[in-house]
């Protein structure tokens with residue numbers, strides 16, 4: 001690794017200031033992507049800005065209105081060990097508990113996962129399905145962006161040079177809704193997804209129809225995708241196998257996968273369909289518990 | 292070459308050490324502090340040979356920058372035994388022959404200890420899941436899982452004596 005400075009801002013203001021000192025910066029949250037990329041020469045920088053001592057970036061709490069505020073640098077283990085998150089947002093636990101192994105989960109953050117902008121990022125479909133908003137800050141002020149608009153291509157995100165992802169905000173989930181995330185990897189753990197998918201279903205008061213849905217797929221296109229056509233195939237329909245199959249087809253039709261050592265094009269398209277169906281079935285089971 | 296000072300509580304002792312900001316915690320331990328019990332396997336987060344405890348969590352020291360641990364607490368494999376008295380896991384890795392070449396062993400022991408400190412009765416499935424981030428090319432894992440179970444049994448026995 002080339003020579004590099006390490007800086008540890010203690011506040012957002014300090015963090016923004018370090019970005020205007022003329023040095024080329026990279027951010028360090030859990031380091032599970034960036035430390036390896038720096039050492040392997042895939043990224044270079046003059047300074048590493050450690051975000052873990054900025055209080056806003058280490059937050060994990062429910063606001064009075066039920067919104068979950070996740071500091072961008074909070075690690076996966078903090079999230080899946082949180083009893084209230086376990087009870088209210090099981091789909092988030094699905095994702096946080098399978099990013100890497102235990103050693104990775106004690107460091108890896110959701111902020112790092114989305115900022116790294118891998119098409120296969122395992123938190124992305126879940127955050128999209130849950131309707132998460134990203135709070136982005138800079139010296140100029142703050143802005144919010146729906147997470148599905150954040151990804152711009154492999155390794156590319158919507159942040160400007162002077163911006164930091166401060167928090168991920170998950171709004172209170174609709175009544176009678178349930179969400180689920182799943183992925184396919186060739187091993188049982190510790191691998192990058194060949195494909196992944198998440199879904200949220202909201203049921204009508206009597207549980208007989210799907211009032212609303214959000215479906216998201218990953219690793220089958222240059223960015224994780226919100227599959228609006230899959231949601232359309234679900235709205236107003238009965239929550240049954242045929243409906244889920246149709247939504248799976250719609251999701252697979254959006255897939256524009258690559259062929260690489262992890263999987264082929266046809267396999268990935270097939271997985272987008274199957275994983276969407278499984279996400280829907282399991283999301284439905286979770287939604288039923290709320291009726 | 293600019294070096295920065297890092298203060299750590301390392302295996303229960305407060306120390307000051309100089310490092311380069313680009314060094315990893317693994318390099319700090321092995322190259323600056325001569326604590327070579329922590330091993331380098333892949334240097335990219337996949338093998339667990341470099342596992343240490345950092346502020347109460349199990350981490351891959353190859354994915355931590357040395358200056359990050361300034362002000363923190365680190366425990367390595369060298370901090371697992373109490374003087375000459377081996378930790379139950381160290382005893383059962385020997386008695387169950389849970390190692391061959393041994394390069395993965397410090398990482399497995401540090402990782403398994405992190406599990407047993409939280410969940411002293413973890414079953415075989417839980418042990419396998421917890422240790423999924425540790426790779427071993429020699430043993431085929433069964434003996435490692437047996438050694439962890441044996442260490443649990445030994446600790447339970449010691450507690451009832």
Ligand SMILES: Cc1cc2nc3c(=O)[nH]c(=O)nc-3n(C[C@H](O)[C@H](O)[C@H](O)COP(=O)(O)OP(=O)(O)OC[C@H]3O[C@@H](n4cnc5c(N)ncnc54)[C@H](O)[C@@H]3O)c2cc1C
Nearest residue numbers: 027029030031032033034100109112113115121122165336
């Ligand atoms: C062995 C191993 C297994 C893995 N398994 C998985 C897996 O199963 N699923 C998966 O999705 N990923 C996996 N990963 C990848 C990685 O662990 C995740 O992407 C992780 O969530 C990254 O988070 P981090 O906090 O470590 O990010 P870092 O490495 O600290 O940062 C990642 C990138 O985001 C930028 N960044 C971080 N925080 C911010 C911020 N607040 N604002 C602006 N930019 C920021 C950094 O500059 C950097 O470019 C694995 C990695 C390893 C080494």
Ligand code: FES
Nearest residue numbers: 332333334339353
């Ligand atoms: S050397 Fe750190 S995980 Fe392999």
Ligand code: FES
Nearest residue numbers: 391393427428429
């Ligand atoms: S004993 Fe040789 S790698 Fe595990």
